[in-house]
Amino acid sequence: MKTLMVLFAVAICSTAAHAGPDASGDAKAGKTLHDKGCVGCHANMFGGDGSKIYTRADHKVKTKQQLAAQVSACNANVGAGWFPEDEAHVAAYLNQQYYKFK
Numbered sequence: 713m714k715t716l717m718v719l720f721a722v723a724i725c726s727t728a729a730h731a732g733p734d735a736s737g738d739a740k741a742g743k744t745l746h747d748k749g750c751v752g753c754h755a756n757m758f759g760g761d762g763s764k765i766y767t768r769a770d771h772k773v774k775t776k777q778q779l780a781a782q783v784s785a786c787n788a789n790v791g792a793g794w795f796p797e798d799e800a801h802v803a804a805y806l807n808q809q810y811y812k813f814k
C-alpha cells in the first residue's frame with residue numbers, strides 16, 4: 713500500500729509540474745546547470761561536492777520517473793526558473809553520472 717501511495721504521489725507530482733522531463737536530455741548541458749544551481753545545498757548537507765546525496769546507500773530516487781520528479785521538485789524549491797528541457801538535461805546528467813537507470 714505504501715508503495716502504491718508513493719507511486720501515486722510521484723505520478724501526480726510529475727504531471728502537475730508539466731509534461732515532465734524524461735531523462736532524455738543533454739547530460740553536458742545538465743552538468744553546467746546542476747553545478748551552478750544545485751550543488752550548494754546538497755554539499756552543505758553532505759559535504760564534499762554534495763554527490764553523496766545521490767550515492768548514499770539509502771538514496772530516495774529509485775527510478776527514472778522518480779529522478780525526473782525529484783529534479784522538478786528541487787528546481788521548484790530553488791526557483792531557478794528552468795524550462796522543462798533544462799530539467800531533462802539535469803536528469804540526464806544525474807542519471808548518467810550517478811543513478812544509471814536504464
Ligand code: HEC
Nearest residue numbers: 749750753754765766771772773782783786787789790802
Ligand atoms: C534548498 C536546498 C536544495 C537545493 C538548492 C537543491 N536541493 Fe536537491 N535535495 C535537497 C533535499 C533537502 C533533498 C532530500 C534529502 C532527503 O530527503 O533525504 C534533496 C534531494 C535531491 C535528490 C534525491 C537524492 C536521492 O536521495 O536520491 C535529487 C535527485 C536532487 N535533490 C536534485 C536536485 C537538483 C537537480 C537541484 C537543482 C535544481 C537541487 N536538488 C537543488 C535540497 C536541495
